[in-house]
Amino acid sequence: MFKTIDRYLAVLVIGFKQQLAYKKDYFLTLGFRIFASFIMVAVWTAVYLNSDVTSIGGFTLPQMYLYFFLINAIAISSFNEPISENIQDDIQSGTVTTALVKPVAYTAQIFLNSLGNNIFAGLAVTLPFLALIVLIGHLALSIQAIAFFLIEMALSFTVSTFIFFMIGTLAVYLTNIWGIIAVTESLYMLLGGGVVPLSLLPSWANNILALLPMQLSLYLPAATLLGMASTGEILQSILVGLVWAVPLFALSVLVWNRVRGKITSVGG
Protein backbone atom coordinates (compact mmCIF):
# COMPACT_ATOMS: atom_id res chain seq x y z
CA MET A 1 0.00 0.00 0.00
CA PHE A 2 2.68 2.50 1.09
CA LYS A 3 4.88 1.30 -1.73
CA THR A 4 2.16 2.17 -4.23
CA ILE A 5 1.66 5.60 -2.65
CA ASP A 6 5.44 6.20 -2.83
CA ARG A 7 5.37 5.34 -6.53
CA TYR A 8 2.46 7.64 -7.25
CA LEU A 9 4.04 10.41 -5.21
CA ALA A 10 7.26 10.12 -7.25
CA VAL A 11 5.29 10.58 -10.48
CA LEU A 12 3.40 13.57 -9.05
CA VAL A 13 6.61 15.19 -7.82
CA ILE A 14 8.40 14.79 -11.15
CA GLY A 15 5.41 16.40 -12.94
CA PHE A 16 5.72 19.34 -10.56
CA LYS A 17 9.50 19.55 -10.95
CA GLN A 18 9.25 19.47 -14.74
CA GLN A 19 7.14 22.61 -14.64
CA LEU A 20 9.55 24.18 -12.17
CA ALA A 21 12.10 24.10 -14.97
CA TYR A 22 9.83 26.43 -16.93
CA LYS A 23 9.63 29.09 -14.18
CA LYS A 24 10.31 31.90 -16.63
CA ASP A 25 7.59 30.66 -18.95
CA TYR A 26 5.13 30.93 -16.10
CA PHE A 27 6.04 34.56 -15.43
CA LEU A 28 5.42 35.18 -19.11
CA THR A 29 2.15 33.27 -18.97
CA LEU A 30 1.04 35.32 -15.97
CA GLY A 31 1.90 38.53 -17.84
CA PHE A 32 0.16 37.32 -20.98
CA ARG A 33 -2.98 36.33 -19.08
CA ILE A 34 -3.16 39.78 -17.47
CA PHE A 35 -2.70 41.37 -20.90
CA ALA A 36 -5.39 39.13 -22.42
CA SER A 37 -7.78 40.24 -19.67
CA PHE A 38 -7.28 43.86 -20.71
CA ILE A 39 -8.34 43.02 -24.26
CA MET A 40 -11.67 41.79 -22.88
CA VAL A 41 -11.83 44.94 -20.71
CA ALA A 42 -11.52 47.06 -23.87
CA VAL A 43 -14.14 45.00 -25.75
CA TRP A 44 -16.70 45.09 -22.97
CA THR A 45 -16.12 48.78 -22.20
CA ALA A 46 -17.01 49.47 -25.82
CA VAL A 47 -20.10 47.28 -25.58
CA TYR A 48 -21.39 48.93 -22.40
CA LEU A 49 -20.62 52.49 -23.53
CA ASN A 50 -22.51 51.95 -26.78
CA SER A 51 -25.62 50.57 -25.15
CA ASP A 52 -28.08 52.20 -22.78
CA VAL A 53 -28.17 49.40 -20.24
CA THR A 54 -26.05 49.29 -17.09
CA SER A 55 -26.25 45.54 -16.72
CA ILE A 56 -25.93 42.78 -19.30
CA GLY A 57 -26.88 39.26 -18.25
CA GLY A 58 -26.84 40.38 -14.64
CA PHE A 59 -23.30 41.81 -14.96
CA THR A 60 -22.47 45.48 -14.41
CA LEU A 61 -19.37 46.74 -16.24
CA PRO A 62 -17.02 46.41 -13.22
CA GLN A 63 -18.35 42.91 -12.59
CA MET A 64 -17.70 42.06 -16.24
CA TYR A 65 -14.09 43.26 -15.85
CA LEU A 66 -13.64 41.09 -12.78
CA TYR A 67 -15.29 38.14 -14.53
CA PHE A 68 -12.74 38.12 -17.35
CA PHE A 69 -9.82 38.68 -15.03
CA LEU A 70 -11.03 35.65 -13.07
CA ILE A 71 -11.53 33.55 -16.21
CA ASN A 72 -7.96 34.27 -17.29
CA ALA A 73 -6.66 33.38 -13.85
CA ILE A 74 -8.62 30.14 -13.64
CA ALA A 75 -8.37 28.75 -17.19
CA ILE A 76 -4.74 27.63 -16.94
CA SER A 77 -5.35 25.26 -14.06
CA SER A 78 -9.03 24.35 -14.15
CA PHE A 79 -9.12 21.99 -17.10
CA ASN A 80 -6.61 19.36 -17.99
CA GLU A 81 -5.94 19.99 -21.66
CA PRO A 82 -2.17 19.23 -21.27
CA ILE A 83 -2.91 15.55 -20.70
CA SER A 84 -3.78 15.10 -24.41
CA GLU A 85 -0.62 16.92 -25.43
CA ASN A 86 1.43 14.73 -23.09
CA ILE A 87 0.03 11.54 -24.64
CA GLN A 88 0.67 12.91 -28.13
CA ASP A 89 4.25 13.84 -27.19
CA ASP A 90 4.87 10.43 -25.63
CA ILE A 91 3.75 8.69 -28.79
CA GLN A 92 5.50 11.03 -31.20
CA SER A 93 8.82 11.01 -29.35
CA GLY A 94 8.69 7.33 -28.42
CA THR A 95 8.97 8.02 -24.67
CA VAL A 96 5.78 6.00 -24.26
CA THR A 97 7.95 2.86 -24.47
CA THR A 98 10.01 4.04 -21.49
CA ALA A 99 6.80 4.84 -19.60
CA LEU A 100 5.44 1.38 -20.39
CA VAL A 101 8.38 -0.40 -18.77
CA LYS A 102 7.84 1.31 -15.40
CA PRO A 103 6.08 -0.56 -12.59
CA VAL A 104 3.30 2.05 -12.59
CA ALA A 105 0.31 1.86 -14.95
CA TYR A 106 0.69 4.29 -17.87
CA THR A 107 -2.70 5.81 -17.08
CA ALA A 108 -1.60 6.56 -13.51
CA GLN A 109 1.68 8.05 -14.78
CA ILE A 110 0.02 10.32 -17.30
CA PHE A 111 -2.71 11.39 -14.85
CA LEU A 112 -0.43 12.09 -11.89
CA ASN A 113 2.14 13.81 -14.07
CA SER A 114 -0.48 16.20 -15.41
CA LEU A 115 -1.83 16.71 -11.88
CA GLY A 116 1.70 17.76 -10.87
CA ASN A 117 1.79 20.15 -13.85
CA ASN A 118 -1.58 21.64 -12.95
CA ILE A 119 -0.78 22.08 -9.27
CA PHE A 120 2.28 24.02 -10.35
CA ALA A 121 0.28 26.11 -12.82
CA GLY A 122 -2.24 26.76 -10.03
CA LEU A 123 0.44 27.95 -7.63
CA ALA A 124 2.47 29.90 -10.18
CA VAL A 125 -0.27 31.61 -12.18
CA THR A 126 -3.78 31.17 -10.78
CA LEU A 127 -2.93 31.89 -7.14
CA PRO A 128 -0.92 35.13 -7.63
CA PHE A 129 -3.38 36.33 -10.28
CA LEU A 130 -6.33 35.65 -7.96
CA ALA A 131 -4.54 37.44 -5.12
CA LEU A 132 -4.10 40.48 -7.38
CA ILE A 133 -7.78 40.43 -8.37
CA VAL A 134 -8.91 40.11 -4.75
CA LEU A 135 -6.66 42.96 -3.63
CA ILE A 136 -7.20 45.38 -6.51
CA GLY A 137 -10.82 44.48 -7.23
CA HIS A 138 -11.74 44.56 -3.50
CA LEU A 139 -13.39 41.18 -3.83
CA ALA A 140 -14.98 40.07 -0.55
CA LEU A 141 -14.59 36.31 -0.29
CA SER A 142 -16.46 34.16 2.18
CA ILE A 143 -15.04 30.90 3.47
CA GLN A 144 -17.98 29.16 1.85
CA ALA A 145 -17.20 30.71 -1.56
CA ILE A 146 -13.56 29.62 -1.31
CA ALA A 147 -14.59 26.09 -0.34
CA PHE A 148 -17.06 25.85 -3.23
CA PHE A 149 -14.45 27.28 -5.60
CA LEU A 150 -11.90 24.61 -4.63
CA ILE A 151 -14.45 21.82 -4.99
CA GLU A 152 -15.45 23.14 -8.43
CA MET A 153 -11.83 23.35 -9.55
CA ALA A 154 -11.04 19.81 -8.37
CA LEU A 155 -14.15 18.37 -9.99
CA SER A 156 -13.55 20.31 -13.20
CA PHE A 157 -9.99 19.01 -13.32
CA THR A 158 -11.18 15.42 -12.84
CA VAL A 159 -13.95 15.53 -15.45
CA SER A 160 -11.80 17.36 -18.03
CA THR A 161 -9.00 14.84 -17.42
CA PHE A 162 -11.25 12.02 -18.66
CA ILE A 163 -12.35 14.02 -21.71
CA PHE A 164 -8.85 15.15 -22.71
CA PHE A 165 -7.43 11.72 -21.91
CA MET A 166 -9.76 10.18 -24.49
CA ILE A 167 -8.85 12.90 -26.99
CA GLY A 168 -5.18 12.11 -26.28
CA THR A 169 -5.61 8.41 -27.02
CA LEU A 170 -6.52 9.36 -30.59
CA ALA A 171 -2.81 10.00 -31.03
CA VAL A 172 -2.35 6.23 -31.04
CA TYR A 173 -4.16 6.15 -34.40
CA LEU A 174 -3.44 9.62 -35.77
CA THR A 175 -0.04 10.44 -34.22
CA ASN A 176 -0.59 14.19 -34.61
CA ILE A 177 -3.74 15.44 -32.91
CA TRP A 178 -2.77 19.06 -32.38
CA GLY A 179 -5.77 20.32 -34.38
CA ILE A 180 -8.24 18.14 -32.49
CA ILE A 181 -6.85 19.33 -29.17
CA ALA A 182 -7.11 22.98 -30.26
CA VAL A 183 -10.72 22.58 -31.40
CA THR A 184 -11.73 20.77 -28.19
CA GLU A 185 -10.04 23.45 -26.10
CA SER A 186 -11.88 26.21 -27.99
CA LEU A 187 -15.18 24.37 -27.51
CA TYR A 188 -14.39 24.05 -23.83
CA MET A 189 -13.77 27.80 -23.63
CA LEU A 190 -16.97 28.59 -25.55
CA LEU A 191 -19.28 26.17 -23.72
CA GLY A 192 -17.65 26.87 -20.36
CA GLY A 193 -18.19 30.62 -20.43
CA GLY A 194 -14.69 31.67 -21.40
CA VAL A 195 -15.84 33.77 -24.35
CA VAL A 196 -19.04 35.30 -22.93
CA PRO A 197 -20.54 34.75 -19.47
CA LEU A 198 -23.14 32.01 -19.78
CA SER A 199 -25.82 34.16 -18.18
CA LEU A 200 -25.81 36.30 -21.34
CA LEU A 201 -27.00 33.41 -23.47
CA PRO A 202 -30.69 32.74 -24.16
CA SER A 203 -32.35 30.59 -21.54
CA TRP A 204 -32.71 27.55 -23.80
CA ALA A 205 -28.93 27.55 -24.40
CA ASN A 206 -28.33 28.05 -20.71
CA ASN A 207 -30.57 25.11 -19.89
CA ILE A 208 -28.51 22.86 -22.16
CA LEU A 209 -25.15 24.16 -20.92
CA ALA A 210 -26.24 23.66 -17.32
CA LEU A 211 -26.34 19.94 -18.08
CA LEU A 212 -22.81 19.91 -19.51
CA PRO A 213 -19.67 19.74 -17.35
CA MET A 214 -17.79 22.59 -19.09
CA GLN A 215 -19.29 25.43 -17.05
CA LEU A 216 -17.67 23.88 -13.96
CA SER A 217 -14.29 24.79 -15.46
CA LEU A 218 -14.76 28.52 -16.05
CA TYR A 219 -18.14 30.18 -15.56
CA LEU A 220 -19.07 28.63 -12.26
CA PRO A 221 -15.78 29.13 -10.35
CA ALA A 222 -15.67 32.76 -11.55
CA ALA A 223 -19.32 33.37 -10.64
CA THR A 224 -18.78 31.70 -7.26
CA LEU A 225 -15.93 34.06 -6.38
CA LEU A 226 -17.95 37.03 -7.64
CA GLY A 227 -20.84 35.95 -5.43
CA MET A 228 -23.07 35.78 -8.49
CA ALA A 229 -23.95 32.09 -8.29
CA SER A 230 -26.59 30.93 -5.82
CA THR A 231 -25.84 28.00 -3.53
CA GLY A 232 -28.56 26.04 -5.34
CA GLU A 233 -26.94 26.74 -8.71
CA ILE A 234 -23.52 25.72 -7.38
CA LEU A 235 -24.78 22.50 -5.82
CA GLN A 236 -26.66 21.61 -8.97
CA SER A 237 -23.54 22.11 -11.11
CA ILE A 238 -21.45 20.04 -8.73
CA LEU A 239 -24.04 17.29 -8.98
CA VAL A 240 -23.97 17.53 -12.79
CA GLY A 241 -20.16 17.26 -12.65
CA LEU A 242 -20.33 14.17 -10.45
CA VAL A 243 -22.92 12.57 -12.73
CA TRP A 244 -20.63 13.19 -15.73
CA ALA A 245 -17.52 11.95 -13.92
CA VAL A 246 -18.77 8.40 -13.47
CA PRO A 247 -19.63 7.47 -17.10
CA LEU A 248 -16.66 9.46 -18.44
CA PHE A 249 -14.36 7.50 -16.16
CA ALA A 250 -15.92 4.22 -17.28
CA LEU A 251 -15.65 5.29 -20.91
CA SER A 252 -11.98 6.26 -20.44
CA VAL A 253 -11.24 2.82 -19.02
CA LEU A 254 -13.05 1.22 -21.95
CA VAL A 255 -11.22 3.36 -24.51
CA TRP A 256 -7.89 2.69 -22.85
CA ASN A 257 -8.46 -1.07 -22.85
CA ARG A 258 -9.09 -0.94 -26.58
CA VAL A 259 -6.14 1.32 -27.31
CA ARG A 260 -3.40 -0.05 -25.05
CA GLY A 261 -2.58 -3.00 -27.29
CA LYS A 262 -2.11 -0.70 -30.26
CA ILE A 263 0.49 1.57 -28.71
CA THR A 264 3.82 1.04 -30.37
CA SER A 265 5.09 4.61 -30.74
CA VAL A 266 6.63 6.08 -33.81
CA GLY A 267 9.65 4.23 -35.14
CA GLY A 268 8.92 1.01 -33.30
Place this chain on the structure above:
Amino acid sequence: MEDYAVRVENVSKWFKAHEVRRSGSFVTKLLRKTYFKHALRDVSFDIKQGEIVALLGRNGSGKSTLIKILSGILHADSGKVSVLGLEPWTERIELAQQLGVVLGAHGQLFWNLPAVDAFEYMRGVYNIGQEEYRRRLRYFLKTLDLEHVYSRQVRTMSLGEQMKCNFVASVLHNPKIVFLDEPTIGVDLPSKIALRKTVAELQAKYKTTFILTTHIVEDIGIAQRVILLSRGKMVFDDTRLKLEAMFGDKRHVELHMAEPNHINFGRYGKVLKRGETTVVMEVSKNVLKTKNFLALLNRKEILDYRVAEPGLNFILNKFYAKLDREKR
Protein backbone atom coordinates in the same frame (compact mmCIF):
# COMPACT_ATOMS: atom_id res chain seq x y z
CA MET B 1 13.02 -19.61 -8.75
CA GLU B 2 13.31 -20.88 -12.24
CA ASP B 3 16.71 -21.21 -13.77
CA TYR B 4 15.82 -19.46 -17.00
CA ALA B 5 15.60 -15.72 -17.17
CA VAL B 6 13.97 -15.76 -20.59
CA ARG B 7 12.15 -18.49 -22.53
CA VAL B 8 10.92 -17.75 -26.02
CA GLU B 9 9.04 -20.46 -27.92
CA ASN B 10 8.00 -20.12 -31.56
CA VAL B 11 7.28 -16.42 -31.32
CA SER B 12 5.94 -14.58 -34.35
CA LYS B 13 4.82 -10.99 -34.75
CA TRP B 14 3.17 -9.13 -37.63
CA PHE B 15 2.78 -5.44 -38.17
CA LYS B 16 0.44 -3.53 -40.37
CA ALA B 17 2.64 -1.19 -42.36
CA HIS B 18 2.00 1.44 -44.97
CA GLU B 19 3.95 2.31 -48.04
CA VAL B 20 3.65 5.30 -50.30
CA ARG B 21 3.27 4.41 -53.98
CA ARG B 22 5.94 6.01 -56.06
CA SER B 23 4.36 5.39 -59.43
CA GLY B 24 0.87 5.74 -60.87
CA SER B 25 -1.46 8.70 -61.06
CA PHE B 26 -1.64 11.52 -58.55
CA VAL B 27 -4.60 9.90 -56.80
CA THR B 28 -2.99 6.46 -56.48
CA LYS B 29 0.11 8.15 -55.07
CA LEU B 30 -2.04 9.73 -52.38
CA LEU B 31 -3.47 6.35 -51.39
CA ARG B 32 -1.10 4.37 -49.26
CA LYS B 33 -0.49 0.71 -49.82
CA THR B 34 -1.13 -1.32 -46.68
CA TYR B 35 0.65 -4.58 -46.11
CA PHE B 36 1.57 -6.92 -43.30
CA LYS B 37 5.19 -7.01 -42.26
CA HIS B 38 6.47 -10.16 -40.64
CA ALA B 39 8.63 -8.66 -37.89
CA LEU B 40 9.44 -11.96 -36.16
CA ARG B 41 9.09 -15.46 -37.55
CA ASP B 42 9.03 -18.49 -35.31
CA VAL B 43 11.83 -17.37 -32.98
CA SER B 44 12.80 -19.69 -30.10
CA PHE B 45 15.61 -19.48 -27.55
CA ASP B 46 16.30 -19.66 -23.81
CA ILE B 47 18.51 -17.37 -21.78
CA LYS B 48 19.79 -18.45 -18.40
CA GLN B 49 20.00 -16.18 -15.37
CA GLY B 50 23.28 -14.25 -15.45
CA GLU B 51 24.03 -14.61 -19.15
CA ILE B 52 25.15 -11.68 -21.29
CA VAL B 53 23.66 -12.11 -24.74
CA ALA B 54 24.24 -9.92 -27.77
CA LEU B 55 21.18 -9.68 -29.98
CA LEU B 56 22.47 -8.72 -33.40
CA GLY B 57 21.03 -8.08 -36.80
CA ARG B 58 20.79 -5.39 -39.39
CA ASN B 59 18.31 -2.51 -39.22
CA GLY B 60 14.77 -3.86 -39.43
CA SER B 61 15.77 -7.41 -38.53
CA GLY B 62 13.34 -7.53 -35.59
CA LYS B 63 15.67 -6.82 -32.65
CA SER B 64 13.65 -3.93 -31.23
CA THR B 65 10.38 -5.79 -31.71
CA LEU B 66 11.80 -8.73 -29.79
CA ILE B 67 13.01 -6.47 -26.96
CA LYS B 68 9.61 -4.79 -26.83
CA ILE B 69 7.89 -8.17 -26.61
CA LEU B 70 10.25 -9.32 -23.86
CA SER B 71 9.62 -6.15 -21.86
CA GLY B 72 5.83 -6.36 -22.27
CA ILE B 73 5.33 -3.31 -24.48
CA LEU B 74 4.14 -5.45 -27.40
CA HIS B 75 2.46 -8.82 -27.36
CA ALA B 76 3.46 -11.73 -29.55
CA ASP B 77 0.93 -12.79 -32.21
CA SER B 78 1.78 -16.43 -31.68
CA GLY B 79 4.11 -18.47 -29.53
CA LYS B 80 4.97 -18.37 -25.84
CA VAL B 81 7.21 -15.98 -23.91
CA SER B 82 8.19 -16.23 -20.29
CA VAL B 83 10.46 -13.65 -18.65
CA LEU B 84 11.36 -14.47 -15.03
CA GLY B 85 8.40 -16.86 -15.11
CA LEU B 86 5.94 -14.14 -16.14
CA GLU B 87 4.17 -13.49 -19.43
CA PRO B 88 5.44 -9.99 -20.20
CA TRP B 89 2.39 -8.39 -21.82
CA THR B 90 -0.18 -9.69 -19.35
CA GLU B 91 1.95 -9.31 -16.22
CA ARG B 92 3.76 -6.17 -17.31
CA ILE B 93 3.65 -4.22 -14.04
CA GLU B 94 4.93 -7.14 -11.91
CA LEU B 95 7.68 -7.76 -14.42
CA ALA B 96 8.63 -4.08 -14.74
CA GLN B 97 9.91 -4.01 -11.15
CA GLN B 98 12.60 -6.54 -12.12
CA LEU B 99 13.48 -5.11 -15.53
CA GLY B 100 15.89 -2.42 -16.59
CA VAL B 101 15.49 -1.05 -20.09
CA VAL B 102 17.92 1.30 -21.79
CA LEU B 103 16.32 2.65 -24.96
CA GLY B 104 17.83 5.58 -26.81
CA ALA B 105 20.00 8.31 -25.37
CA HIS B 106 17.85 9.93 -22.70
CA GLY B 107 14.66 7.90 -22.50
CA GLN B 108 14.79 7.67 -18.71
CA LEU B 109 15.88 11.25 -18.16
CA PHE B 110 13.96 14.52 -18.15
CA TRP B 111 15.32 16.97 -20.68
CA ASN B 112 14.91 20.10 -18.58
CA LEU B 113 15.82 18.61 -15.21
CA PRO B 114 19.14 17.52 -13.75
CA ALA B 115 19.85 13.79 -13.99
CA VAL B 116 19.67 13.51 -10.21
CA ASP B 117 15.94 14.30 -10.40
CA ALA B 118 15.49 11.31 -12.71
CA PHE B 119 17.48 9.16 -10.25
CA GLU B 120 15.25 10.36 -7.39
CA TYR B 121 12.23 9.57 -9.55
CA MET B 122 13.51 6.02 -10.08
CA ARG B 123 14.03 5.67 -6.33
CA GLY B 124 10.36 6.46 -5.78
CA VAL B 125 8.94 4.51 -8.70
CA TYR B 126 10.94 1.35 -7.95
CA ASN B 127 10.71 1.72 -4.16
CA ILE B 128 14.48 1.67 -3.64
CA GLY B 129 15.43 2.08 0.04
CA GLN B 130 17.24 5.34 0.87
CA GLU B 131 20.39 3.54 2.05
CA GLU B 132 20.60 1.24 -0.97
CA TYR B 133 19.84 4.12 -3.31
CA ARG B 134 22.73 6.19 -1.95
CA ARG B 135 25.14 3.27 -2.02
CA ARG B 136 24.31 2.27 -5.58
CA LEU B 137 24.27 5.85 -6.86
CA ARG B 138 27.70 6.48 -5.32
CA TYR B 139 29.04 3.37 -7.01
CA PHE B 140 27.69 4.26 -10.47
CA LEU B 141 28.69 7.92 -10.29
CA LYS B 142 32.21 6.92 -9.41
CA THR B 143 32.72 4.10 -11.91
CA LEU B 144 31.15 6.04 -14.77
CA ASP B 145 32.82 9.33 -13.88
CA LEU B 146 29.57 11.23 -13.45
CA GLU B 147 30.25 12.93 -10.13
CA HIS B 148 30.55 16.37 -11.69
CA VAL B 149 27.78 15.83 -14.19
CA TYR B 150 24.72 14.36 -12.51
CA SER B 151 23.42 17.56 -10.96
CA ARG B 152 23.45 19.38 -14.29
CA GLN B 153 20.43 19.80 -16.54
CA VAL B 154 20.24 16.90 -18.98
CA ARG B 155 19.98 19.21 -22.00
CA THR B 156 23.36 20.74 -21.17
CA MET B 157 25.08 17.34 -21.10
CA SER B 158 27.02 15.80 -23.96
CA LEU B 159 25.44 12.80 -25.69
CA GLY B 160 27.89 10.47 -23.96
CA GLU B 161 27.03 11.90 -20.53
CA GLN B 162 23.34 11.48 -21.28
CA MET B 163 23.90 7.87 -22.30
CA LYS B 164 25.76 7.14 -19.08
CA CYS B 165 23.14 8.83 -16.88
CA ASN B 166 20.43 6.99 -18.79
CA PHE B 167 22.19 3.72 -18.06
CA VAL B 168 22.43 4.57 -14.35
CA ALA B 169 18.72 5.48 -14.20
CA SER B 170 17.87 2.10 -15.75
CA VAL B 171 19.90 -0.08 -13.39
CA LEU B 172 19.58 1.81 -10.07
CA HIS B 173 16.88 -0.57 -8.84
CA ASN B 174 19.12 -3.60 -9.35
CA PRO B 175 16.97 -5.29 -12.00
CA LYS B 176 17.34 -9.03 -12.68
CA ILE B 177 17.27 -8.50 -16.44
CA VAL B 178 18.54 -5.49 -18.35
CA PHE B 179 17.81 -4.76 -22.02
CA LEU B 180 20.43 -2.50 -23.49
CA ASP B 181 19.63 -1.01 -26.86
CA GLU B 182 22.72 0.62 -28.35
CA PRO B 183 24.13 1.62 -24.96
CA THR B 184 27.39 3.18 -26.14
CA ILE B 185 26.42 5.43 -29.07
CA GLY B 186 28.19 8.77 -28.77
CA VAL B 187 30.12 7.69 -25.70
CA ASP B 188 33.87 8.43 -25.59
CA LEU B 189 36.33 5.56 -25.42
CA PRO B 190 37.15 5.63 -21.67
CA SER B 191 33.43 5.79 -20.87
CA LYS B 192 32.67 2.95 -23.30
CA ILE B 193 35.20 0.82 -21.47
CA ALA B 194 33.78 1.90 -18.09
CA LEU B 195 30.24 1.03 -19.23
CA ARG B 196 31.31 -2.41 -20.41
CA LYS B 197 33.20 -2.95 -17.16
CA THR B 198 30.13 -1.97 -15.13
CA VAL B 199 27.98 -4.44 -17.06
CA ALA B 200 30.50 -7.20 -16.38
CA GLU B 201 30.64 -6.27 -12.67
CA LEU B 202 26.86 -6.28 -12.30
CA GLN B 203 26.73 -9.68 -13.93
CA ALA B 204 29.43 -11.10 -11.67
CA LYS B 205 28.08 -9.56 -8.47
CA TYR B 206 24.30 -9.87 -8.86
CA LYS B 207 23.97 -12.46 -11.65
CA THR B 208 22.19 -9.82 -13.69
CA THR B 209 21.14 -10.99 -17.14
CA PHE B 210 21.95 -8.58 -19.96
CA ILE B 211 20.45 -8.65 -23.42
CA LEU B 212 22.28 -6.23 -25.62
CA THR B 213 21.51 -4.97 -29.10
CA THR B 214 24.26 -3.01 -30.76
CA HIS B 215 25.96 -2.18 -34.02
CA ILE B 216 29.22 -1.40 -32.25
CA VAL B 217 31.38 -4.46 -32.58
CA GLU B 218 33.49 -3.81 -29.48
CA ASP B 219 30.33 -3.95 -27.34
CA ILE B 220 29.72 -7.51 -28.50
CA GLY B 221 32.97 -8.44 -26.80
CA ILE B 222 31.27 -8.45 -23.38
CA ALA B 223 28.71 -11.02 -24.50
CA GLN B 224 29.35 -14.72 -24.11
CA ARG B 225 26.59 -15.59 -26.51
CA VAL B 226 25.29 -14.15 -29.77
CA ILE B 227 21.81 -14.41 -31.23
CA LEU B 228 21.55 -13.18 -34.80
CA LEU B 229 18.30 -12.15 -36.40
CA SER B 230 17.76 -11.63 -40.09
CA ARG B 231 14.40 -10.53 -41.47
CA GLY B 232 12.70 -11.65 -38.28
CA LYS B 233 14.24 -15.12 -38.32
CA MET B 234 16.87 -16.40 -35.94
CA VAL B 235 19.85 -17.40 -38.06
CA PHE B 236 22.51 -17.94 -35.42
CA ASP B 237 22.46 -18.79 -31.72
CA ASP B 238 25.74 -19.86 -30.19
CA THR B 239 28.77 -18.59 -28.34
CA ARG B 240 30.61 -15.52 -29.57
CA LEU B 241 33.72 -17.63 -30.04
CA LYS B 242 31.84 -19.93 -32.42
CA LEU B 243 30.73 -16.93 -34.45
CA GLU B 244 34.28 -15.65 -34.59
CA ALA B 245 35.45 -19.07 -35.75
CA MET B 246 32.84 -19.26 -38.52
CA PHE B 247 35.03 -17.60 -41.08
CA GLY B 248 38.15 -18.42 -39.11
CA ASP B 249 40.09 -19.97 -41.99
CA LYS B 250 40.74 -16.52 -43.43
CA ARG B 251 43.55 -14.14 -42.50
CA HIS B 252 44.06 -10.54 -43.43
CA VAL B 253 47.49 -9.85 -44.87
CA GLU B 254 48.68 -6.29 -45.16
CA LEU B 255 51.73 -5.66 -47.37
CA HIS B 256 53.83 -2.51 -47.55
CA MET B 257 55.97 -1.91 -50.63
CA ALA B 258 58.79 0.48 -51.41
CA GLU B 259 57.23 1.79 -54.63
CA PRO B 260 54.25 1.12 -56.88
CA ASN B 261 54.54 -2.14 -58.85
CA HIS B 262 52.52 -4.59 -60.89
CA ILE B 263 52.62 -7.75 -58.77
CA ASN B 264 49.48 -9.83 -59.34
CA PHE B 265 48.24 -10.23 -55.76
CA GLY B 266 44.99 -11.77 -56.95
CA ARG B 267 46.83 -15.09 -57.34
CA TYR B 268 47.10 -15.50 -53.56
CA GLY B 269 43.68 -14.42 -52.37
CA LYS B 270 41.04 -11.75 -52.58
CA VAL B 271 42.43 -8.21 -52.71
CA LEU B 272 40.38 -6.13 -50.26
CA LYS B 273 42.19 -2.84 -50.67
CA ARG B 274 44.95 -1.72 -53.00
CA GLY B 275 46.79 1.55 -52.57
CA GLU B 276 49.94 2.79 -54.35
CA THR B 277 52.29 1.08 -51.94
CA THR B 278 49.97 -0.93 -49.69
CA VAL B 279 47.75 -3.94 -50.27
CA VAL B 280 45.28 -5.68 -47.97
CA MET B 281 44.39 -9.24 -48.93
CA GLU B 282 42.14 -11.92 -47.57
CA VAL B 283 44.14 -15.13 -47.70
CA SER B 284 43.18 -18.67 -46.68
CA LYS B 285 45.07 -19.97 -43.69
CA ASN B 286 46.58 -22.86 -45.68
CA VAL B 287 47.80 -20.58 -48.46
CA LEU B 288 49.90 -18.67 -45.93
CA LYS B 289 52.37 -21.54 -45.57
CA THR B 290 52.72 -22.37 -49.26
CA LYS B 291 56.09 -21.83 -50.96
CA ASN B 292 54.53 -19.41 -53.40
CA PHE B 293 53.18 -17.18 -50.69
CA LEU B 294 56.36 -17.27 -48.64
CA ALA B 295 58.24 -16.36 -51.79
CA LEU B 296 55.97 -13.37 -52.22
CA LEU B 297 56.72 -12.17 -48.70
CA ASN B 298 60.42 -12.58 -49.40
CA ARG B 299 60.44 -10.48 -52.56
CA LYS B 300 62.59 -7.43 -52.29
CA GLU B 301 59.69 -5.12 -53.28
CA ILE B 302 57.90 -6.07 -50.06
CA LEU B 303 59.24 -3.93 -47.23
CA ASP B 304 57.00 -5.11 -44.44
CA TYR B 305 53.92 -7.28 -43.82
CA ARG B 306 51.33 -8.00 -41.16
CA VAL B 307 49.04 -10.99 -40.74
CA ALA B 308 45.90 -10.58 -38.62
CA GLU B 309 42.77 -12.55 -37.80
CA PRO B 310 39.71 -10.88 -39.26
CA GLY B 311 37.73 -8.84 -36.70
CA LEU B 312 34.11 -9.38 -35.73
CA ASN B 313 33.19 -6.52 -38.03
CA PHE B 314 34.48 -8.46 -40.98
CA ILE B 315 32.88 -11.69 -39.84
CA LEU B 316 29.45 -10.12 -39.39
CA ASN B 317 29.70 -8.48 -42.76
CA LYS B 318 30.55 -11.85 -44.33
CA PHE B 319 27.67 -13.43 -42.49
CA TYR B 320 25.20 -10.83 -43.74
CA ALA B 321 26.53 -11.19 -47.28
CA LYS B 322 26.09 -14.96 -47.02
CA LEU B 323 22.48 -14.50 -45.89
CA ASP B 324 21.85 -12.19 -48.83
CA ARG B 325 23.24 -14.76 -51.25
CA GLU B 326 21.10 -17.49 -49.74
CA LYS B 327 18.03 -15.31 -50.07
CA ARG B 328 18.69 -14.76 -53.73
